[in-house]
Amino acid sequence: MAENENTNSERSVPDPVLNRIPLYLRIAEDLQGRGVETVSSRKLAQALGLTDGQVRADLVFFGAFGRPGVGYQTQHLVTELRRVVGIDRAQPVVLIGFGSIGRALTMYEGFEKRAFEIVAVFDRDPEKIGRPAGKCVVKDVSTLPEEVARLGVSMAILAVPAEAAQRLADQLADAGVTGLMNFAPAALKLPDHVAVMNVDLMLTLERLSLRMKVANRLKR
Amino acid sequence: MAENENTNSERSVPDPVLNRIPLYLRIAEDLQGRGVETVSSRKLAQALGLTDGQVRADLVFFGAFGRPGVGYQTQHLVTELRRVVGIDRAQPVVLIGFGSIGRALTMYEGFEKRAFEIVAVFDRDPEKIGRPAGKCVVKDVSTLPEEVARLGVSMAILAVPAEAAQRLADQLADAGVTGLMNFAPAALKLPDHVAVMNVDLMLTLERLSLRMKVANRLKR
């Protein structure tokens, strides 16, 4: 068995920290790509608009990989954070919904640059089934449960209309998916062991609009 | 120190509250559409997985529109929150970048259902310029500043490669844009009076992956 080296799981990690870890990884990767060998918490903080103390406190949640007097070795930081985030090896992902958003995702180059790979695409529309979608061919969504189980995928992207989202999310959870990126404007109800990240474009626009209004108020 | 007689305007609203307000609006709209006339803070809270006290506290930031013993009138709540969010009337938006994401956005029906309207689309690629994009025609991005100024738009969606994002963001800010939804994986530096919402798909996937690994989800 591949040992799960401890990973401090005793303590629950605050949500804001979970959101920042991938940001640190991105900076570290950028520095590594530019040949920078070490980086201080202060540098990391400046790049992200945070304080150096916060950076150190965040990183310590996942183990102390810095050296006093020196800083963090970018190579080491990248390796460790990739492992922490779970992208130290390729992650297979299934995509459900080949509408405008789904299509854009299959064309998006970012996936391969990072460690994610879309291994199957599903849609309900007979018109779309059989069409090429990136490296895949669109499959009938009715085969979703068996395909997901067969592929052993644990991550899914849901890009379907709101009405269909809950039912498909349930199917995915039943088939063993434990992580879901949801583009549908729906508040999915799922078991606690399934992680969900909602990407709701209209909601985001409204939040932006609200911030613009609030800022205007403060300005007066 | 002079007194501020403006009660709400000077008070800064916590970020988490700003994120939740559009959620309340969505629930209220749904209830209104189903003919429900009043709703309690408890009902709103249950629909979103919050506490009733939190809902009340949040809404009070923007004025007290509830009635003790009764609750909130959905009609009133919708009207007020639409105004608060700034979608009580149509909001013109410009879209920069007609790649896979930009194209998906022009096809997305959600915009018109909500109060946003894409009034101009820009790209750099001569191949794409002149092509239809929703109700618009793709314009040369070199005309961006004058077009934005002419249209008087204050909201923009940036769906271009990371390398081009900062320069275009600067142009947009100079042209009077005060709200920006950014799809590029770049940490934009902009004046404080410009609100930015980042939608970074790879970052979101990494945050999802990290949450799947941590699975520290203790009970509610």
Next chain:
DNA sequence: CGATGTGAATCGTTTCACAGCC
């Protein structure tokens, strides 16, 4: 010296309890 890791203090948000209104 420079920079980390850490516990203590500070800050802000959420929760609670209750007074007041319907």
Next chain:
DNA sequence: GGCTGTGAAACGATTCACATCG
């Protein structure tokens, strides 16, 4: 009785200061 609005308490996250190590 039901429900809001509100100040106070509780909680959690961020900042700070410092001991420690390279």
